[in-house]
Amino acid sequence: MFSKKSNEPEVNSSENSENQYTEATSDSTPEVEQASYDAGSNGYSNGNSGRSNPTKPSIISEGFEFVGTITSDGVLNISGVIKGKVTAKSVLVDSTGLVEGELFSDQVMVKGKVLGDINCDELNIGPLAEVDGSVSYDSVHIQRGGKIKGHFIKK
Amino acid sequence: MVEANQSGCLFVGEGVVLKGNFAVPDIASVSGVVEGDLSAKQVIVESTGLIRGKVTAESVDIRGEVAEQLTASRSLIIRSSGKVGGSVHYAEIEIEKGGSLHGDLHLL
Numbered sequence: 001m002f003s004k005k006s007n008e009p010e011v012n013s014s015e016n017s018e019n020q021y022t023e024a025t026s027d028s029t030p031e032v033e034q035a036s037y038d039a040g041s042n043g044y045s046n047g048n049s050g051r052s053n054p055t056k057p058s059i060i061s062e063g064f065e066f067v068g069t070i071t072s073d074g075v076l077n078i079s080g081v082i083k084g085k086v087t088a089k090s091v092l093v094d095s096t097g098l099v100e101g102e103l104f105s106d107q108v109m110v111k112g113k114v115l116g117d118i119n120c121d122e123l124n125i126g127p128l129a130e131v132d133g134s135v136s137y138d139s140v141h142i143q144r145g146g147k148i149k150g151h152f153i154k155k
Numbered sequence: 156m157v158e159a160n161q162s163g164c165l166f167v168g169e170g171v172v173l174k175g176n177f178a179v180p181d182i183a184s185v186s187g188v189v190e191g192d193l194s195a196k197q198v199i200v201e202s203t204g205l206i207r208g209k210v211t212a213e214s215v216d217i218r219g220e221v222a223e224q225l226t227a228s229r230s231l232i233i234r235s236s237g238k239v240g241g242s243v244h245y246a247e248i249e250i251e252k253g254g255s256l257h258g259d260l261h262l263l
Contacts, residue, residue, distance in 0.1 A: 140256065144230075145247060146249075
């Protein structure tokens, strides 16, 4: 999913689409997207490579706020703000990302902030992450420095 | 791991069952079973170790199991074979993949 081959055309296509639609954000957005791909290659997507997922990741970019319910069978990269319920196969909350609400996913990687309950199989919490809520997991990895409050339940 | 100077340290060997409350000035290394409260500067629970009670220390390193309550005022590391249940208070936490945590987590 995050291999070099599929990565490059994706970045190109996003640059094209920016030229078409916006000029104001064209400086910042590629960095955000690049950052999320880098994050993906840091071991986050390793477990996902076995069950290959043909769909591209859905991206909530920095500065974007979404209120409501998101449901996806694929990968969701969150650099912006989501208030509401999120269901996806794999979720990455990037360092600028914030989720206020419930998070249901097979794989969750948190580098930003999650205020609300997390229900997942594989949870990975980065060193700058903040999690406040009830967490139900099968396998967890918390890197040193992650700030976590709430109730932990191993399934 | 065991320093030359062992003053102020507690070592609980595998197979040993210790019941009571213990105040250890330096390192407490547990490979056996401790039933009761344990406070130390540093607590190391080896893979065969089990503490059933209240654990209070600056830094805690867990390869075995801790049940009931755990307070680590500086750092808490739960290794891949480690298991922690009950209420946990920490300043800095790290859980290796495979480590298990079941209970309430509080930031000091």
